[in-house]
Amino acid sequence: MVLNYVWIAFFIIAFAVALFKCVFEGNTAIFSELVTALMDSSKTGFEIAIGLTGLMTFWLGLMQVGQQAGVIQALARLVSPFFTKLFPEVPANHPAMGAMIMNFAANMLGLDNAATPLGLKAMQELQSLNPNKETASNAQIMFLVINTAGLTLIPISIMMYRKELGAANPADVFIPILLITLVAATLSIIITAWVQRISLWHRSVVLTFVGIFGGAAGLVWYFSTLSESALNTQSALISGAVLMSIITLFVAAGAIKRINVYEAFIDGAKEGFQTAIGVVPYLVAVLVAVAVFRASGALNVLTDTLAYLLSACGVNTDFVPALPTAFMKPLSGSGARGLMLETMKTYGADSFVGKAVCVVQGSTDTTFYILAVYFGAAKIKNTRHALSCGLIADAIGILGAVLLAYFFFH
Numbered sequence: 042m043v044l045n046y047v048w049i050a051f052f053i054i055a056f057a058v059a060l061f062k063c064v065f066e067g068n069t070a071i072f073s074e075l076v077t078a079l080m081d082s083s084k085t086g087f088e089i090a091i092g093l094t095g096l097m098t099f100w101l102g103l104m105q106v107g108q109q110a111g112v113i114q115a116l117a118r119l120v121s122p123f124f125t126k127l128f129p130e131v132p133a134n135h136p137a138m139g140a141m142i143m144n145f146a147a148n149m150l151g152l153d154n155a156a157t158p159l160g161l162k163a164m165q166e167l168q169s170l171n172p173n174k175e176t177a178s179n180a181q182i183m184f185l186v187i188n189t190a191g192l193t194l195i196p197i198s199i200m201m202y203r204k205e206l207g208a209a210n211p212a213d214v215f216i217p218i219l220l221i222t223l224v225a226a227t228l229s230i231i232i233t234a235w236v237q238r239i240s241l242w243h244r245s246v247v248l249t250f251v252g253i254f255g256g257a258a259g260l261v262w263y264f265s266t267l268s269e270s271a272l273n274t275q276s277a278l279i280s281g282a283v284l285m286s287i288i289t290l291f292v293a294a295g296a297i298k299r300i301n302v303y304e305a306f307i308d309g310a311k312e313g314f315q316t317a318i319g320v321v322p323y324l325v326a327v328l329v330a331v332a333v334f335r336a337s338g339a340l341n342v343l344t345d346t347l348a349y350l351l352s353a354c355g356v357n358t359d360f361v362p363a364l365p366t367a368f369m370k371p372l373s374g375s376g377a378r379g380l381m382l383e384t385m386k387t388y389g390a391d392s393f394v395g396k397a398v399c400v401v402q403g404s405t406d407t408t409f410y411i412l413a414v415y416f417g418a419a420k421i422k423n424t425r426h427a428l429s430c431g432l433i434a435d436a437i438g439i440l441g442a443v444l445l446a447y448f449f450f451h
Contacts, residue, residue: 047409047428051330055337062338074336082332085375086325090317097313100158103291104140105309106302110294113139122245127230128180129239130170137166141184146283148406149194160188160411161316161418168419176423177416179237182430185415186233189371189431190226191406191438194219194260195279199399202382208390216261217445218403223257224441225404229434236426316418323417327409331372340368359451360443362388363398367439370401371408371432378402397446404438 059075062068107113117124117138124141125133140163147156163184171178177185196218203211227250234241241247267275295302334340348361362384370377381402388394408431416424 048326048330051334054339055333058337058339058342071337075333078332078336079329082328083325086328087321089328090321090324094314094317097158097161097317098310099313101162101313101316102306102308102310103288104143104159104162105312106295106300106305107291108136108139109300109305110291110298112291112294113143116142123249126241126243126246127183127234127239130178130180131167132170135166135170137163137170137180140166143287145187145192146287148188149192157414158313158317160184160415161320164415164419165316168421171419175421177421177425177427179239181416181419181421182425182427183230183233183237185411185427186229186430186434187226188411188415189406189408190222190229190434191404192222192226193403194257196403199381199403202378203385203390203399206382206385206390206395208395212264213450214396214399214403215264217400217442217449219257219261221400221404221438221441221445223254225434225438228437229430232433233426233430236430320414320418323413324410327413328373331369331376331409334372335369335376340365343368357447359393360397360446362394363401363443363446366398367401367442370405370439371435372410374407374410377407393446393450396450397443400442400446401439404442405435408432408435 055075059071062071104113113136114134117134117136120142121133121138124138125131128138128141131137140159144156144159144163147159164181167178167181167184168174171181196215199214199218200211203214231241264275292302295305344361344364347364348358351361352358366377366380366384369380381398384398385395390396408428412424412428412431416427
């Protein structure tokens, strides 16, 4: 229901801003621009879904191999002491556990292309446990919120963009992005658990959080000892090696268990094709609303208004050029990426704003996109507190990103 109101608001606000520009600024082309944005985003939504079809086909085929080989069940048992506390509705040996683990691992390594298919698979597995098929369960909401927190250990794509735009040290944003995503994810879990009345005061949960932060500290220390070129090389190497190791492990385990790996892959791949096609309406709906909102200039109005208010309060506004990316990130990942690149080109990759916008880009994930695609695939209509908790995660990430950017780079 909340998503319905937000979707309506985007169109009404976009029309109001466009009407103002047409009447008071004489911009007679604004409505044509809105129609063009609507058409282009509809096409983009379908193209993304088609591209997702191949990824879904591969990853769900591989998941089927891993499940028949027993690898998914082994991973689920390994993390069950922690996950069963966060997801008390999910049995320790349920396939949803393994799918969620794979999704979180892909996100942490910055492998977006792998994370989305695995996330859709996890949401469908959680839906099989959901007693009310049209209403999001607590487990589905917790899973979505963790995704929207955008926990990333190695922001490979952002470092690659910085390198392409001439940054002296493309990896200089690595530590602040790691820190803010860890903090945002942890606080988001705590807030969602409080809403769902889940107690996190368990030995396994506390030790897991200690281990995660300890491992992150070790990762920061290790990468801080490397040169710029070594850091870029090893971060890409680690992500690629982990990904290929997982694929090889699944296939090898299937061979050892003497299952028909090829047939198992085909069975899972068929499900992937159907899932990808099923998300097209939800994906198009979100992208069209975001495109119209942006093309109307409503996003710029929001940014300019906030900049004026902050300036009037005596707040340093050097970070303001990064705000369009911050506001766009919960709405559209590709839109936020475009704004990030545009900001770095305008101000320079090594400027304060150029670095700050990268930290902002890496601090959160696309809440509305994830909500629409993941819940759309499971045919969830009542999202309950998913959107509010997801936006809280975004707010924590964006605010923390700005503060850390000032601390590290200003």
